[in-house]
Amino acid sequence: MFKTLSRRHFLAGSTAAAGALGLGSRAAFAADPLKVGFVYVGPIGDFGWTHGHDVGRKAVEKEFGDKVETTYVESVPEADSERVIRQLAAAGNKLIFTTSFGYMNPTIKVAKQFPDVKFEHATGFKTAPNVSAYNARFYEGRAVIGTIAGHLTETGKFGYIASFPIPEVVMGINAFILAARKVRPDAEISVVWVNSWFDPGKEADAAKVLIDQGCDVITQHTDSAAPIQTAGARGVWCFGQASDMSSFAPEHHATAILDVWAPYYIARTAAVLDGTWQTTNVWQGMKEGMVEMSPYNERLPAEVVEAAEKVRKGILDGSHHAFTGPINDQTGKERVPAGVTMTDEALLTMDWYVEGVTA
Structure with missing residues (x-):
């Protein structure tokens, strides 16, 4: 009851x-x-x-x-x-x-x-x-969708609708662009902060602004399906947040990070x-089953799904970590040397952006 x-x-x-x-x-x-x-x-x-x-x-x-x-x-x-x-x-x-x-x-x-x-x-x-x-470990899912985004983009510009600048959200932004840049090294991600976890109006407006700026992939760390609906209506690929949102944009919802x-x-x-x-x-995270990916959109090319699955399976077996160096910050300064993986403590206090982030 x-x-x-x-x-x-x-x-x-x-x-x-x-x-x-x-x-x-x-x-x-x-x-x-x-x-x-x-x-x-x-x-x-x-x-x-x-x-x-x-x-x-x-x-x-x-x-x-x-x-x-x-x-x-x-x-x-x-x-x-x-x-x-x-x-x-x-x-x-x-x-x-x-x-x-x-x-x-x-x-x-x-x-x-x-x-x-x-x-x-x-x-x-x-x-x-x-x-x-x-x-x-939501960032694990961000590594998967960032990989997909890197393959799908034509402009090399991604849009990210974010809630509040806390380490969890900053971590997700960084994981996404790090993964995308392994596929598209010149890719950039623009972040719009809506200062709310749930505000469909602001989220939709943010998505429109980002798309108008040339972003051809939209993702979010906010809770409504408004960005998905907006992206789908504009013919732009997008990713669901926390739950499967594919019903809101069946043609363009690539996958979702499931909590x-x-x-x-x-x-x-x-x-x-x-x-x-x-x-x-x-x-x-994924290993314990607390983070999963929703079914991939059938419109995704086979090689894109294969690349996403390689990352996902690597996370499961421990051979892949989203924050293994070399990693530079926005200014170009090396923050994580080659071959070194960031500790949980460092991730949980993350307050800096990696290269490729405009926020």
């Missing part, structure tokens, strides 16, 4: 829910299902990031049935997340997934006030005795149910 609440109705009813929690006997409480809360930065209908997390929530429901009851609150601004997280904890949720980078500090703060509640924060790096962190959260959500819920939950901090 699950409950869905808008922010307004959730906040209005949370006090009553918290009060009702105290009315049951200990025996009744023990028999109650585990209440699991999810906090989403966008709407579940974004067909991207939040949609992917909600697929994971539904998988938890399917796996555990009446043993769990899930609740989600969608479209929660990062600036207002502390209040929503606190209300979920007060309402009796014993496991809470907070699914946006900007929820990190609010999650840590609320966790101190509810030590008996387990918290799981996506894409952050801070942990606590009752807070775990989990992240996906696969269900196995992690099921495992962490099971750990709370059986009492084995412990604080962890994981960063998983």
